[in-house]
Amino acid sequence: MIPLRRTRLVRNPTTRLNIRTLCTATALLSMALFTTSCAVNPATGNANLVLMSENREKEIGLEEHEKVVASQAFFEDEELLAYVREVGDKVAAVSHRPDLEYHFSIIDSPDINAFALPGGYVYVNRGLLTFMNSEADLAAVLAHEIGHITARHAVQQQARGALARTASTVGGIVAGVATGSGYVGSQISEVASIWAQTGLSGFGREHELEADSLGAEYLVKAGYDPQAVINVISVLKNQEDFTRRVTGSGGGYHGLFATHPRNDRRLQEAVASVAELDEFEITETDNTAFRQAINGLILGQSSASRTTDRRNRYYQEALGYTVVFPEEWELDETLTTVTANADQGFLRIEAQRLQNNIEPRVFIRDVMGIGNLQKSEALEQYRLIGHTGVAESPKTGKLERIAAIYFGPRVFTFRGEFSDPSAEDEIDAMMLATIRTFRAIQRGEVVAGKEPKIKYVQASEHFDFAIVGRQSGIANYPEETLRLLNGYYPSGQPEAGTWIKLIE
Numbered sequence: 287m288i289p290l291r292r293t294r295l296v297r298n299p300t301t302r303l304n305i306r307t308l309c310t311a312t313a314l315l316s317m318a319l320f321t322t323s324c325a326v327n328p329a330t331g332n333a334n335l336v337l338m339s340e341n342r343e344k345e346i347g348l349e350e351h352e353k354v355v356a357s358q359a360f361f362e363d364e365e366l367l368a369y370v371r372e373v374g375d376k377v378a379a380v381s382h383r384p385d386l387e388y389h390f391s392i393i394d395s396p397d398i399n400a401f402a403l404p405g406g407y408v409y410v411n412r413g414l415l416t417f418m419n420s421e422a423d424l425a426a427v428l429a430h431e432i433g434h435i436t437a438r439h440a441v442q443q444q445a446r447g448a449l450a451r452t453a454s455t456v457g458g459i460v461a462g463v464a465t466g467s468g469y470v471g472s473q474i475s476e477v478a479s480i481w482a483q484t485g486l487s488g489f490g491r492e493h494e495l496e497a498d499s500l501g502a503e504y505l506v507k508a509g510y511d512p513q514a515v516i517n518v519i520s521v522l523k524n525q526e527d528f529t530r531r532v533t534g535s536g537g538g539y540h541g542l543f544a545t546h547p548r549n550d551r552r553l554q555e556a557v558a559s560v561a562e563l564d565e566f567e568i569t570e571t572d573n574t575a576f577r578q579a580i581n582g583l584i585l586g587q588s589s590a591s592r593t594t595d596r597r598n599r600y601y602q603e604a605l606g607y608t609v610v611f612p613e614e615w616e617l618d619e620t621l622t623t624v625t626a627n628a629d630q631g632f633l634r635i636e637a638q639r640l641q642n643n644i645e646p647r648v649f650i651r652d653v654m655g656i657g658n659l660q661k662s663e664a665l666e667q668y669r670l671i672g673h674t675g676v677a678e679s680p681k682t683g684k685l686e687r688i689a690a691i692y693f694g695p696r697v698f699t700f701r702g703e704f705s706d707p708s709a710e711d712e713i714d715a716m717m718l719a720t721i722r723t724f725r726a727i728q729r730g731e732v733v734a735g736k737e738p739k740i741k742y743v744q745a746s747e748h749f750d751f752a753i754v755g756r757q758s759g760i761a762n763y764p765e766e767t768l769r770l771l772n773g774y775y776p777s778g779q780p781e782a783g784t785w786i787k788l789i790e
Contacts, residue, residue: 343438344386347405351389354409361394361412361588369579373421374408374428380507382436382500390428396586398525402431404440416585416740416787417521419773421576422505422514429501429508430515437500439493499556509569512560515553517773524775528766577742577785584737585771585789600624601727605637607693610723612716626720630713633687633702633720640697646673646690649697655680656688665691668725676714679703685710687717691724698724740771741790745780758789 338346361367367390374390386406396413403409408431418424434440502512598611602624611617611633615626625634644652647664650673651657659675666672672691679686682703689700702717704710738760751774755764769775771787780786 344405347403347407350403351407354391354393354403354407359394361392363392363583366415366579366583367392369575370410370415370424370428373425374432377425377429377504377508378406378432381432381504386435388432388435394588396588398522400427400431402434402440404435404438406435408432408435412584412588413586415580416583417525417771418518418576418580419521419787420514420517420573421570422510423518423521424576425505425508425510425570426501426514426518429504430497432504433497433500434493437493437496439497495553495556498553499560502557502560506560506563506566506568509567511568511571512557515557519553521770521773524773525770528763528770528775532763573785580740580787581742583740585740586738588737600626603727605696606727607698608723608725608727609635609720611720629705630709631703631705631717633700633717635724636699636701637696638699640692640695646671646692646697649673649690650675650688654688654690654699659688665689665721667722670725674700674718674721685714687714687721689721691721693724693726738789740787742785743788745782745784745786747782749780749782749786751779754788760789
């Protein structure tokens, strides 16, 4: 409790007002805690500590969703996203809160994780999808997160935190009234903080078990085999075991990784009891749509998620360089050149062998034949040296932005022409900014369209993960990676005709 200063009370109207306000504030807080602290859990029917209405829960969900959108890269494969939403809606429709408006999104991250926000927001990482092997597996993950939402686990977590702070909060109100200051409180920041800490790390063993039990119930009601909950746990536990063996540390999906032993008796009993429900039957067993949706999915880091650079970045893999052109400039390329064109002008980059060991400035003068360079300056960027300036073109009489940058055994020349004389300064600034982005493609940098992707094939009679792994092009642990992706880790071989994920 916050200690109060000893204050001599003088009997005057102001004092009586402060005392009345103090009593009112204390009474109102006590009444609020008494009347709103208990609510029936819509999923379990039990009484839970809850300090917010469903409408407020939805408002907070939207507020936190906007923060996720601002901070995370989303995977914008429309067909895959539509499929995930279709499966998610099917499960949500048979949940304890079917009237909530659910929102399903894919985050462009290779991490094996998923999480939910209050009010109906569910997120699954692209990396987790690559390790799913059936529509039921995907439905199990989504059902688990929907279970957190229907049981209002985040709201309960917030309420417990608020209750723990009640004593100090009352002390703050009392101190504020006694000193004549106001008191303004808001739980929004606390909710955001709590969710940031628990959304990805989990809600504790009891809530995670409850979410899995609810998820199994929703699965069977939606026509899926509830055993998928156990299957997903097994796949992800294998991934955790492998990661720990290779790196010495574990980590992974909050619910299925952190809270269950490999043979969790309580969870197995819950799944078994759900499977015995007579009024439901398993109807969703065709995985054709699942394979079509997952086929071609990027494995590991994508070029989009590796960098926050969403500009018009160009990669020249044969020559090993990358450069960012102005937005909406159209590119034409050959083996040794690339030209960016716009209404205001164009910028052309050309590679040629460096014949003589001379300074870039001298190269522009003696080799390119440009001796009247204006705005002349040296370039030093990304451990490369060069020179740039502006000169009048001997062919057209128009100004050009000129540059030469040395990169390995080559020199890269830049010539940019201004088509609009009235905007020369603006266009020149854009071209110079482009030249300054020229650099080598970094080691490990993923070029758009070159990421390894999943390809479904049917196993032959003599399929062998060891042999296929050596031919896959996977740099590290190819056999183990393929086994993990297909649910055959650490051993076992698929039967002939079984659909298998390979990497191309």
